[in-house]
Amino acid sequence: MIHPTALVHPRARIGRNVLVGPYSIIGENVEIGDDCELGPHVTIEGNTKVGAYTRISQFAAIGGPPQDFSYKNEETSVEIGERVNIREYVTVHRGTVRGGGKTVISDECYLMAYCHVAHDCILGTGVIMANSAHLGGHIEIGQRAILGGIVAVHQFVRVGEFALVGGVSGVAKDVPPYTLASGSRIYVYGLNEVGLRRNGFSRDTIVHLKRAFKIAFRSSLRMDQAVEKIRAEMSHMPQAMKFADFLVTSRRGMARVSLSRHSFRTV
Secondary structure, three states, X not given: OEOOOOEEOOOOEEOOOOEEOOOOEEOOOEEEOOXXXXXXXXXXXXXXXXXXXXXXXXXXXXXXXXXXXXXXXXXXXXXXXXXXXXXXXXXXXXXXXXXXXXXXXXXXXXXXXXXXXXXXXXXXXXXXXXXXXXXXXXXXXXXXXXXXXXXXXXXXOEEOOOOEEOOOOEEOOEEOOOEEEEOOOOEEEEEOHHHHHHOOOOHHHHHHHHXXXXXXXXXXXXXXXXXXXXXXXXXXXXXXXXXXXXXXXXXXXXOEEOOOOOOOOOO
């Protein structure tokens, strides 16, 4: 059902059983999947595709032009997966040509109120961003990672899969997968064991990841030596290989590791 006050371009592609709330605006090149629900005063513009069963709350603005001086009105896009929950006042900007042209929010992500996803970001499946978490451009967030409230992530940073970043943190360097990190200038404090258990990781996998973490960050080895050791000892463990690959592909460098194992806190 489309509310009579909503403005939906006649060439927009609207799926079955879609609800569009009062005063919402849907642009010409927008595609909305089946069974989506858009609240009042939602704006979706640009080349934007929204997957089925997605919920977008009031005053969200999706598909706006990127805040990037290089952008010259090129045909770039936003792609939102299925069963995504986008809450009040969230903003998501489309990509830039130099960044690949696409901003991607994968299936089952949850973006709480006032979050911002800038141009060319890629969010993996099931990412959670708590209230007022903000992403600069060209950021990659791995699957099932969680960003606490009022987290700010610098452009080109990566946060690995199943990582947890505590609230009120400034993330200027990469956060390895499966870890806990927090702080105004972020530190990594160890493995995200609770999150891994909640997501069905076996005890054996967690033990190996703890071992990989210690080799990388609590030994006297250089990073290249640590990665070589992890690969030699744990080639049978896919998650350990992902951890090692993340370390050697970092462009911005890793977040600092705290010497204390008990300092992590969430806000």
